[in-house]
Amino acid sequence: MIRLDGKEVSLSVRTEIKREAEAFTQAHGYPPGLAVILVGDDPASSVYVRNKEKACVEMGFLSRKYELPADTKQADLLALIDTLNRDPRIHGILVQLPLPKTIDENAVILAIDPDKDVDAFHPANVGRIVEGNYSFVPCTPAGIMEILKYYRIPIAGKRCVIIGRSNIVGKPMALLLLEQDGTVTVCHSKTENLTEITRTADILVVAVGRAKFVNADMVKPGAVVIDVGINRTPDGKVVGDVDYESISLVASAATPVPGGVGPMTITMLMRNTLTAAKRTAERKNQG
Numbered sequence: 001m002i003r004l005d006g007k008e009v010s011l012s013v014r015t016e017i018k019r020e021a022e023a024f025t026q027a028h029g030y031p032p033g034l035a036v037i038l039v040g041d042d043p044a045s046s047v048y049v050r051n052k053e054k055a056c057v058e059m060g061f062l063s064r065k066y067e068l069p070a071d072t073k074q075a076d077l078l079a080l081i082d083t084l085n086r087d088p089r090i091h092g093i094l095v096q097l098p099l100p101k102t103i104d105e106n107a108v109i110l111a112i113d114p115d116k117d118v119d120a121f122h123p124a125n126v127g128r129i130v131e132g133n134y135s136f137v138p139c140t141p142a143g144i145m146e147i148l149k150y151y152r153i154p155i156a157g158k159r160c161v162i163i164g165r166s167n168i169v170g171k172p173m174a175l176l177l178l179e180q181d182g183t184v185t186v187c188h189s190k191t192e193n194l195t196e197i198t199r200t201a202d203i204l205v206v207a208v209g210r211a212k213f214v215n216a217d218m219v220k221p222g223a224v225v226i227d228v229g230i231n232r233t234p235d236g237k238v239v240g241d242v243d244y245e246s247i248s249l250v251a252s253a254a255t256p257v258p259g260g261v262g263p264m265t266i267t268m269l270m271r272n273t274l275t276a277a278k279r280t281a282e283r284k285n286q287g
């Protein structure tokens with residue numbers, strides 16, 4: 001079985017982004033800029049935000065981090081987003097989710113200028129993905145598409161099964177595979193005869209959030225298996241939604257956890273920010 005190495009793909013994409021970011025900075029006199037807002041002190045979120053900052057530095061982007069206390073008022077967060085929406089040096093705005101319960105996540109997503117919405121969660125961007133006419137795609141499914149492209153895995157005409165229908169992974173994943181002419185089925189917690197369906201998949205994407213949920217019995221011989229899951233075991237180990245060892249006897253290729261889909265997510269955030277910067281510059285040139 002081929003190990004689909006997300007670190008290798010990520011490195012290749014990051015090299016390209018860095019080169020393009022340098023060219024952008026030379027041409028315009030300022031770098032692509034990303035603002036990341038963290039509300040509260042959730043340890044996992046703090047790690048994600050720190051890694052995003054590191055990626056910005058590595059790729060020559062401007063990085064601005066806003067760390068707000070957990071009791072921040074929604075109005076104050078919205079005011080900060082409004083300021084960043086109007087800041088010409090900031091091309092991407094990311095509010096780290098989840099937010100404290102006192103803040104309405106939807107209101108926050110709606111407040112971000114869709115042209116700076118590098119997570120692609122704003123309904124305007126979701127609608128554009130449905131139409132197939134988009135600039136940004138949520139980072140995790142975008143990273144998966146990049147892995148499939150890098151390893152030249154054919155999608156057109158293939159049976160693609162996704163387990164999970166979340167707004168950030170399952171649903172956009174389905175749309176992207178459909179756009180590439182895959183024949184797509186989305187399964188979820190209410191799906192009957194799940195194994196019967198997953199065993200038809202040429203490409204199986206698993207985004208359930210349950211450790212080792214998929215084993216060899218659920219996989220068609222020769223299938224490509226993409227494991228999105230990040231689950232922590234009681235002893236602190238990170239494991240995926242797929243039992244990698246078990247499926248390695250039947251699948252033709254699979255992403256490991258860690259080292260598969262995970263490394264791609266921040267890389268695609270950088271790509272979205274670069275795209276946002278280029279689009280803003282183009283619009284300015286047009287007048």
Ligand code: NAD
Pocket residue numbers: 140163164165166167168169170187188189190191194207208209210228229230231261262265
């Ligand atoms: P979610 O909890 O929003 O969605 C889980 C989905 O799984 C739901 O649609 C649900 O219907 C489905 N499901 C639950 N139990 C099921 C069952 N028994 N049979 C079939 N379907 C079932 O999760 P999410 O945000 O999509 O994330 C999924 C996993 O991916 C999590 O482990 C998360 O940590 C991980 N994740 C990883 C990255 C990354 O960068 N690699 C990014 C986002 C999420």
